[in-house]
Amino acid sequence: MFTNPTTRMKVGMPENRTPVSMDVPVLRSLIDASNPTRAACGSLLVFLGLRPHQLRSLHVTDIVDGRLHIEGRKILLAPQARAALNGYPSYREPKRLNSGNPHLFINQATAGRLTPVTGKWINKVLGASAQALREDRILDKAHASEGDARRLADLFGLTVNAAQRYTATVDHVSFAEHQRRQGQSTDS
Template identity: 70%
Template structure:
């Protein structure tokens, strides 16, 4: 499979998706029938289904996370099972960890696989039905040091500065950053998911500098996305989350969490305000609000001082 040019001189993507090839490599040691069943699951997850039971396409990250979480169970079953149809509820209970994040993630992954296979009539029953998931372990968010933020915002790379500004000042989700389109920038505002976000002066300056850089580097690119690189400039797809993390040198999610923590501190732990500003549920916002009185967070803020990127 290869990229073929279209009449408009764009490259039309007709290659095997990278995640499909990754699933094939990751499951290569499993029995043939189990490999085929997992290939069907990943295809439905990636592309969705227009036949009953209908399903919307999922994300590549979800596919990877679910398969990673279920590999210990799959590696246990290959000694006694040649197909997932032979897996019973007792088999599932035997491989599940006792509790915590590991149990939650493994059961969610297995539930995803068996729900799809049962819906496609590739297994007789869903052995994960009526099994309690349990609560994952809750990690206390930690803010970043100011010098880290300043290095990103003062970097000579226009792309790095633009990405950092969107995360540091506005706390966008990494997915939102990488899928931003040029048309989402209107009169100094961002239009995202029906929200109108007024850009900070530093963010406007960073985006203007990046757009000038983009125009010099790829003057003929027709990619509608704001952020592009050598691999995407001649295509119509967004950059990947891995590329953004590589450009930043730290996970983009860490910058988003730092911004949310700053807002939690400024609002004295108001979960409603946090939820409204960053598109979180109230329960998710509570995780950040709870850090305001958290001893380790208070000490970190004291050492961090009153300085902030401006």
């Protein structure tokens, strides 16, 4: 009797909701945070749009000469991200003294092991969803590039279909209205 080996495999569904931008004060609070871990994590997400698992799996040796070396690419760090990352090692060192964990971000639970921190821990440190921060960065780039799906695919490692989810918002009326309201609320 034949048993289908794919019956228990989960393949997921394509995302179909329209991405929305985050409030500017939330983004600023992440970058300017007094907590060095929050500032470093937030800066990497806000400026580079890393995937949450990429952020979790970063090693101390992945940052060299103001560049992030990740998945075969070298990404120049924004000055604010570089400043946040420069301040982080001195904060991190007391936790790392007896740790062989090579990951950039560690906590008390992972310091004695070689595993990365969890996604839940990253979200707790940030006070926001790491995925939402990534989506905000991609959405911002979609508008800056006037809807260039290929550029988004290349910069953020998306498929063209996934990039089109963001480019569809470029001329979207409700998104433009939301942006207009955001501008008014930050001016007052």
